[in-house]
Amino acid sequence: MRLGHYLGICMVAALACTTVQAETTAPATPAVDGLQGPLINGVCLLSRQAVFANAKVGKAATARLQQLANGAQSRFDSERGKLADDVRAFQQQAKSLPDATRRTQEAALDQRAHALEAERQRDIRQLELTRVQAMNQIGSETQPILASVYRTRGCGLLLDRNAVLGGNFGNDLTAAVVQGLDAKVTTISFNLAPLPATGGSQGAN
Template sequence: MITRKILLSAILLSSASVASAQTVGGPQPAAQPQSQPLGGPVIDGICLLSREAIFANAAVGRAASARLQELTQAAQAEIDARRTPLETEARALEGQPDNAENRQRQEALAQRWQALQQSAAHSSREIDATRTSVMSRIATEAQPVIAEVYQQKNCGLLFDRNSALGGNFANDLTADVVTALDARIQTITFERERLPQQSEQSGADTAVR
């Protein structure tokens, strides 16, 4: 029965229709590690930095994450508002006689589900594009701050802290960069990116076959 496939599509759509909560930086350790399993001497001129921890801990990163959460919830609400009446209609068609009129209603409903699934996928891409754009803006703001702290610490090389397996982290610049970035910028304003609609095949295609 087409209606059973429609209801299955409803379950799949409700479980992951837009996107999970989006943040500028995922969960990160504190900007300055308190201890490391390996020690060793401080190596002059070699410094460490975690961009992810900057995004997660700086005030502007936290503000951006909160705003992205708002945009994600709004996008999800749009999909939910369209999904609810379709679920109701799909349940109403369950158990109805298999005649030409009901088959036509089922086919029309399946097409509406397909359109909704495509809209959900499009919204997810827009949220991802927004997140990418915001991270780029914050990175641009952070770059001169990183350069300033780098010079203050007399660094000669800068490595990604997240790729270090251990050692002496005394030359970790992350905490200083977060402090300096907070002094430079506290928040950021942006709206959801709008992307052109794409002609695409959806998993809902199988619901009408």
């Protein structure tokens, strides 16, 4: 039996995936000095991560996701604490128990530990699905704003700012998109998304 292992299980850092990584809206500094160059008309840049991280609605989503993650962590810690207490009590009296009783109690504790681990995995999948759906909702709000800024700036090609190694970042649309998104929406409300009937988060697209 692996009861000692289950005393140490936790929600792990996977719950951190519910938060949006902070990134500045300012143009990134080229990775190599001397790669500024002339502004290329029609070529524009955008960092979706920076939009989500800096827009008010993105910050609201991150705060809500963290709240949901903290709730899941609290529930898990409570159940883990109860299991740990029962495991310690069992270990203290195991030698004095009849073999059949010891095996029965051991199997019951092991079953609880497996169930707790399964619950932890469900929480992680559910939080990730919730994060994806929230980001998709914000993305839907962002798209028309991005399209408007794109046309206004005379863009003919849009590149991911985070994939650009260097160059002139004068046509970075990120800050303008954040400004437009803030003017349109500042908050978002959601609860934990239910997992698909088959389990997992395959339906999160």
